[in-house]
Amino acid sequence: MSATKSKITIGHVFKTIVWPRRKLLAVGLLLIVISRVAGLALPWASKYLVDEVIAKKNIPLLYNLLGGVIAAIVIQAVTSFLLTKLLSVEAQHLISVLRVRVQKQILRLPVRFFDNNKSGALVSRIMTDVEGVRNLVGTGLVQLVGGLLSAVICLVLLIRISPLMTLYVLVPVAVFGFISLKAFNKIRPIFRERGKLNAEVTGRLTETLNGVRVIKGFNAEAQEIKTFEAGVERLFLNVKQSLTTTSLVTSSATFLLGLASVGIMGIGGYMNIQGSMSPGDFLAFTLYLGFMIAPIVQMSNIGSQLTEAFAGLDRTEEIMNMEPEEDSTKRVKTISHIQGDIVFNNVSFAYEEGKPVLKNISFTAPSGSVTALVGTSGSGKTTIAGLAATFLNPDNGLITVDGIDLSTVSLNSYRSQLGVVLQDDFLFEGTIRENILFPRPGASAEELNRAVHAAHVHEFTDRFELGLDTVIGERGVKLSGGQRQRIAIARAILADPRILILDEATSNLDTESESFIQDSLRSLMKGRTTFVIAHRLSTIRQADQILVIEGGEIAERGSHDELIAKKGRYFELYTYQARI
Structure with missing residues (x-):
């Protein structure tokens, strides 16, 4: 830039x-x-x-x-x-x-x-x-x-x-x-x-x-x-x-x-x-x-x-005069319908020169699969999700979607089929309805109602005098953390994306709400390529593959049962949380 x-x-x-x-x-x-x-x-x-x-x-x-x-x-x-x-x-x-x-x-x-x-x-x-x-x-x-x-x-x-x-x-x-x-x-x-x-x-x-x-x-x-x-x-x-x-x-x-x-x-x-x-x-x-x-x-x-x-x-x-992220001379390919096969091939990335955050990361996320990213804070999980969302570009290596170099794909065509639920569950000042409709303002009342119920938003909006038309204040300050997160999940459900990124999507939920949301998320993730970042390892047991990220590298990979059987780093993290 x-x-x-x-x-x-x-x-x-x-x-x-x-x-x-x-x-x-x-x-x-x-x-x-x-x-x-x-x-x-x-x-x-x-x-x-x-x-x-x-x-x-x-x-x-x-x-x-x-x-x-x-x-x-x-x-x-x-x-x-x-x-x-x-x-x-x-x-x-x-x-x-x-x-x-x-x-x-x-x-x-x-x-x-x-x-x-x-x-x-x-x-x-x-x-x-x-x-x-x-x-x-x-x-x-x-x-x-x-x-x-x-x-x-x-x-x-x-x-x-x-x-x-x-x-x-x-x-x-x-x-x-x-x-x-x-x-x-x-x-x-x-x-x-x-x-x-x-x-x-x-x-x-x-x-x-x-x-x-x-x-x-x-x-x-x-x-x-x-x-x-x-x-x-x-x-x-x-x-x-x-x-x-x-x-x-x-x-x-x-x-x-x-x-x-x-x-x-x-x-x-x-x-x-x-x-x-x-x-x-x-x-x-x-x-x-x-x-x-x-x-x-x-x-x-x-x-x-x-x-x-x-x-x-x-x-x-x-x-x-600053260079925009959408390089019209390079991002020339348009994907009208993404299948969702994402491949990381020797990807490296650094926020500051000489201080790599990711080192030669390679893995495949097949269409419709769920890839969970686990590891300690600062290990590089969110950076991988950011690269998959095209928020960041790799310094070295290649990321492909459906066999196409992601750095050559039009951001508009890619992100129109992307859904995100971020850790800070950012909401805009306005009503609950406006925030859920944000990705698709023209969605029908039926589609909105389906997303509201899928994310269990109705459980708390039914108690509000104005329901979905309740004004939530700047950044949703009038709501609890769990309520804000459910609205963010409903927003992603309404977007109906092909690629889904969930960054600590259930971190602010109580145990009862989380059980409801996990059902909704399983329904949402079905048929979509999903990246899940979660500190609560109990929430990712059904993931198709789990990548354990340590120091910017993949320390372990496999399903939950496979990694438990290895009794390696994932086993340590999982048993440690189970004791807590």
Whole structure:
């Protein structure tokens, strides 16, 4: 799995985000040009107000000027409304599209990626990192271009009034532009780091809320508060650093443009006294100067927003460039109906290089058979099941299904015929009905009822006021461990898979419930290739083959009676549990 480490380029953003929306942005640019030109009516009218209306007491011209300024104000209001309606809405739409795209990409990544990343951090990557594009497609980019255009128009008008004063103004403006450019180059990695820190803090907070019972059970609230405070402090220091940089830009703008204003007062006042400039021209120059400086200062703020947008897109691009688990160039084979013959041939696997978890595992699981995996914790049982489920890919060796290399089979065609009951029996927030229907939302009421009874879910739902429509809370927190596991088994029964993986499927059941579930599981496993991981060895006596996994290798294999007769490792485990 690889990801690009380089920054996302302006050209890439222009090609993928800006150019496809060029027509909309062109309309937005036209609107902002109209708005900015209309805004120039006020300084233009001020010259005539002083030199023509007040000096010459020209009342009719006063009415004309007022009418023109009111019309300009209306135009500004209308164009501002249309600009927000067009571009801001499109920006939010793009954010929605990008969130869906990133979420889709993340779900396509291998299980190993999720093992190495916090769910809360991934939520931040999906929801927060893409928000900056609103400054690219929304009013930000258009205002940047519009502000530049306004500044150029005002500059021309300023030169027409007084080239000398304009030249004096341009010196501090140029210095301000240089400072801003340097600041934005420095600020981009700060924003990028902020996204990472925000993801870490969000991830830890999500873990804290999910594990609140463990935290309270160990009286560890103070410890978690301290951990969260440390993360928030790092985030604060990052924000502080960016604020320091942006405040430098703002302060330099205040200082440099303030100097320009003082100079204009001096030069303009002197020219008025000398009679080389009329009071109206001086007033117009002052107002035009404000109209030129305002978008320049605004552009510095927008520049900061665009820098933040690029930093978020950098992180988004990392996700989008990661290799998905479904390699379309390699997984080209589709199996419409799986028979279920699975063969492991010298399979090795390691989560970390140099630390093998499985070493040259070889066995055959014929169609319709039950293969039980037993052994101590960490021996590699769950890893074998993960390989059979295509959650993991072998580092060496070959896994075949119906004689076809599993690494070449389309994941969609394979997993559509796969059922799993995992050790953590994960349930989604919602109702019991919704959780059981999860693999087949369109299943009939009869099929649902059959699965409910087969897994003995009705034994406890019949006692609930809302029955199957009972809301179970996040991760099924309102249910007992045994109840959650029965729902997970019912879900697998409804899926009607060809290959079934049961990872400690009865670990959370009491003895009476387990006897019911074992009957259901025997019915479920009939005719399906099944892998069973169980610490309770009494539950796997009827398995077609039992593999004893020790240190990532198959220490023993055979049926229950055969392994008991050998009096080896399986015999030790079985008799030890029998004594307990």
